[in-house]
Amino acid sequence: MPYIPNTDADRAAMLAAIGVERIEDLFHDVPEEVRFPELSLPEPLSELEIQQELLWLSEANADLNHMACFLGAGAYRHFIPSVVDQLISRGEFYTAYTPYQPEISQGTLQAIFEYQSMICGLTGMEVANASHYDGATAVAEAVIMALNVGRRRRKKVILSPTLHPQYRDVARTYTQGMGLTLVGDDDLGNGPEALAALCDGDTACIIVQNPDFLGQLYSPAELQALADAAHGYGALLVVVVDPISLGLFASPGDYGADVVVGEGQPLGNPISFGGPYLGFFATRKKYVRSMAGRIVGETVDTQGRRGFVLALSTREQHIRREKATSNICSNEALCALAAAVYLAAMGPRGLRQVAELCYHKAHYAASEIARLPGYELVGARPFFKEFVVRCPRPVDETLRYLLEEWAILGGYALGQDYPELEDCLLVCVTEMNSREEIQELVEALAELGQ
């Protein structure tokens, strides 16, 4: 049997040592009427067979290596240097668990400490945790943290309408038993000023995304004004960011954010059909005891040598149980390790280069599309790597045409989340898209538009 080393002789010796005759005797506590059911599962396969079957199943998909991809909307194709997968594939990293025993887990602990440091550097925050499940759940945990900071007395949460629709969904799912009102995202016209106007003494936090779901950037000045408005009522400003954009643009710490979260997948993690990803989570030091998740801190051992341990665990479920800041236990440590290796491989110049390539290529694509008759860019704000195009033909038809005739994943149909953008397409361009691909997209759209 694969992965079970016991031989028949081993089993016989072990049963004798235990003092029972058969393995079945170990299960006498299981009610007899339900014991040993027949499981109807496919016949077992050898490694050779499963390898072939999975190759076949994987090839039944059209993957991004065989299509030009202009689809983003929360999951992004970015370049991943080879060192990332090579290093996270070391068994010493990926077959360990949460570093509860620091003397034999310094590798994981120091790697998390460095990850926290890099996330703080990127976001302009003072503390970061070891990760959440993804960007959406990090947003939900930010809401809960804001409630805790507000001593559970504040019952209102303001969401930007251009916060990722799925993040808003997850925030609502998580908080459905908490008696909150989540407002602000019912009108696409609610920009920072309108959101500020909704803020009051009952508000726990305001959550905005920058660049937002439509790719638009908000200036540090207008977000600082929003932060000031929130702080005026004792509420927190939570900013959701694309970490790649922070290679180029001001960190939320520079414009008054209290919590910075986001989807960390673009940092060295494959797009992998939606997971595993990681949510990064950073905040001000004064809120660290309200933050969820694992945190690694620096300390010394008995001989005074520097080492790292899990810190502030009295916030966590295994100590505080029902009074914990969150129920989170396993997070996305290996994805966070990938993010850390990625950030270190890129360095400040590399990350800026990636962000600039995204920016320039997206703007090139946007300007070329805007010149096509019938197509129009929506929105006057600066944008990063995604932008909205109003199309002359129905969006579904446009996307189908691009895929079937040109093998292009054309983007995201915005009508599914915003009825007023029924005829609009969200186009994403990253450093992975060549000029030729962009020209093909433009050519295809031109042909369809005629």
Add this chain to the structure above:
Amino acid sequence: MTEPLLYEISKAGRCSCRLPEPDVPPAELPADYLREDLPLPEVSELDLVRHYVRLSQLNHAVDTGFYPLGSCTMKYNPKINEAVCRLSGFAQLHPLQPVETVQGAMQLMYELQEFLAEISGLPAISLQPAAGAHGELTGVLIMRKALYDRGEMQRDVILVPDSAHGTNPASTSMSGLKVVEIPSDERGNVDLDALRANLSERVVGLMLTNPNTLGLFDEHVLEVTRRVHEAGGLVYGDGANLNALLGICKPADLGFDVLHFNLHKTFSTPHGGGGPGAGPVGVTAELAPYLPGPIVVLENEDERPFYTWRMPAKSIGRVKSFYGNFGVLVRAYTYIRMLGAEGLRRVAENAVLNANYLLSRIRDVYPLPYDRTCMHEFVVEGRIEGAPDVRALDISKRLMDYGFHPPTNYFPLIVHEALMIEPTETESKETLDAFAEALLKIAEEAREDPELLHNAPHTTPLGRLDEVRASHPKTMRLRYAPGC
């Protein structure tokens, strides 16, 4: 033996990764929006590789040695799993691609849903939750919503045995419900009298781990679940210990209405140093409409099978973006396909055999608070006759000198100086014997030279670490900061 931080080996101008020059004309950058500096380390590729390789060597892992961390099921992580999840036809799929272009991935997810349904006896599965605790939150929200939809809005209490993982009460609180703790009886089962006393029209349900964290199968489980149902409540199964039950019994047959699976425990996907895991949730047909989604459904089963997404009708909503930790799902699918029904039963049998064998080797020296046949794990007391000052922590730290990862310490909370030991089925008799010998030797050392234990570990890269310092406001350092 310490490794410098990346920031300490950083040198301005070094760089590991080079990107191509832009092939499009540059656009103007909005000057007011830009950042001034970006404090990331600058290292060469070789420095980067050596840094992480050296860090990895400071870890104990399943791949380096025995890891009997109770309740965590640190079994071997097959290498085929790592290869297949990286196939470009899986790793290079965008989650929002049209379903026509991802039928292979959706078929895999659909079949995994079916496998988990068969194993658990619960017919409807959502693969969306990303970890066990995430599955718990999902399950409790499902129970709450289902009962509220029946108009039973007064129900606001979840019963949680005192042996439960901390995630159970924490998940309950996050769902906006109250926790009432149920004590265990003298045999480690749910105390039936206490259960009866706490069942009322306010109870949403019971969260039960079975086998429980003592490694014991509840001897009255059918009665426990029946009583909860009679009181109008639902029963949540914490699947953390499912490794003991594969092919032994179906949780649905024990009366569970909801169950989460830990694919990273039972189904061999790696723990990753603390994730990513996956915590799919299974429910009865009655609760199926409440699952989070979208989930994969099969259309045209007879003619041309076609897989598509469907949001369950009364769903509690999304619990995560997209569909779940797909890369983890591929690994678990691979494992189940390689073992089949018979293999899964052998997994449970050998996990239970290994645990009972290891227990038989040490039970004369380490006190056993509940003297019963254990399942896949067991809990002994970390105290040794003739060595009154030696604690479970000392024993754990000394085990490191013998090359073993310690058991789970001080959990469950109901056992004094608990050592919770889970060997898993992937370990050989030789390994179990070596571990037992080490524990017996340590007991001798404890009597002869307790300082050896108090000062342990001696052979690890670092000695015991000052955990208070790391959490004290005056000494707390949670990130690298220059000049500190």
